[in-house]
Amino acid sequence: MIRRALAGACIAGLLLTACAEGGDESSVSISAVTIMSHPSLDAVYDGIREGLADAGYVDGDNLSLEFQNPQGDQSTLTSIANTYAASDADLFVALATPPAQALAQVIQDRPIVFASVTDPVAAGLVDSFEAPGGNVTGTSDQLPTDEQLRVILEIDPTVETVGIVYSSAEVNAQVQAEAAVVAGNELGITVETATVANSSEVQQAAESLDVDAYFILVDNTVVSAMATMVQIAEDKQSLLVTSDPDSVEIGAAAALSTDYRSQGLQTAAMIVRILEGADPAETPVEVQESLEFVVNPSAAERMGVTIPDEVLAKADRTVG
Structure with missing residues (x-):
């Protein structure tokens, strides 16, 4: 302590x-x-x-x-x-x-x-x-990890694997990643993780994960490299959902966030x-x-995903 x-x-x-x-x-x-x-x-x-x-x-x-x-x-x-x-x-x-x-x-x-x-x-x-x-x-x-992963499935029910890049230097990120693995198992999703020590390692870590979608935790190190994560998601045609609403402005497909x-x-x-x-x-x-659900349909399209109308209807805010 x-x-x-x-x-x-x-x-x-x-x-x-x-x-x-x-x-x-x-x-x-x-x-x-x-x-x-x-x-x-x-x-x-x-x-x-x-x-x-x-x-x-x-x-x-x-x-x-x-x-x-x-x-x-x-x-x-x-x-x-x-x-x-x-x-x-x-x-x-x-x-x-x-x-x-x-x-x-x-x-x-x-x-x-x-x-x-x-x-x-x-x-x-x-x-x-x-x-x-x-x-x-x-x-x-602290956010309900199961609800965040469920957002991924609501947007794209075909997702079977989710990749999480997180900072090994932030204990909060480690706790969230562990919770995401458990929540993923309960939802029938395989959650794969890769750790980084700083933001310069985010690109390599993300590219090492062969997944259908990416999920970004409440993680200052990874959020600071969000533009990199967006580019990788677009290149791999993998959905990107985050815990940071401002990242949706940058190009993430959606966020359920504080x-x-x-x-x-x-x-x-x-x-x-x-x-x-x-x-x-x-x-x-x-x-x-107080949680906020933000979506960016244009960003999702660039990742090869169309956000369903029923999901768009639930959004507190739409950007893009």
């Missing part, structure tokens, strides 16, 4: 003291870090800023909000975490699993709120969803509760339940 136990009363006391200086929340300082730039995480951060502003915490006014992006580099991420640990920030925000783990390794005296962490228990961030037990809590983008802006708003509400005295140890991890 990365995170060590911390008395919640101490954290609450520190936050209440910080918010009380000057008679209001004028002294509140939050330091945030993402893992890399891509539309979904950007949407989460935008939602957090919007939600904080709606609650009266406005960056540059009564809130000091710092944001760092290591662009996927682990050594830079570690340096950011150490710098934050030495700062006087009141609360920390981590977008995705690696930043949450990096912060939790070096900060135990102040709250850490994460977003877009698929399995915080497996990542060693919390004891359980219901009772985090320390100074870390947040929102999960509404990431809504997750940002949900995370902001949790941040506000903690700033106002809630104990992270007793603040349950929340799953973002």
Whole structure:
């Protein structure tokens, strides 16, 4: 377990003291870090800023909000975490699993709120969803893998094999891949996997899989190489379905995904509760339940697949 136990009363006391200086929340300082730039995480951060502003915490006014992006580099991420640990920030925000783990390794005296962490228990961030037990809590983008694979079958019932490329460096991706293998067996689909250490390996890994369709997990490394995945799917005439709605704009055929802006708003509400005295140890991890189904019929056609009318009718949004 990365995170060590911390008395919640101490954290609450520190936050209440910080918010009380000057008679209001004028002294509140939050330091945030993402893992890399891509539309979904950007949407989460935008939602957090919007939600904080709606609650009266406005960056540059009564809130000091710092944001760092290591662009996927682990050594830079570690340096950011150490710098934050030495700062006087009141609360920390981590977008995705690696930043949450990096912060939790070096900060135990102040709250850490994460977003877009698929399995915080497996990542060693919390004891359980219901009772985090320390100074870390947040929102999960855990998705129903069986429903996502079922989307593939609804679009193309002839699919028998599905390929998943995922990052070996992201524990959330490993957990999802294992769940997909189990779900695939239950649906009569063979799920084949290939791992990568970074985005430059995605092309070779994807090309090594001889499959009818590809499925992209909530995986920052692979999503950052989505254009490569789209090209391979078109070349192989294999359907490409993802967990990232913005990837459909790039050329994936469909996505059943988290509404990431809504997750940002949900995370902001949790941040506000903690700033106002809630104990992270007793603040349950929340799953973002608002799902979005997006389709791109033109992209599917380029992969040799026609999306059925009944599937198109169920889409929340159609692009392309």
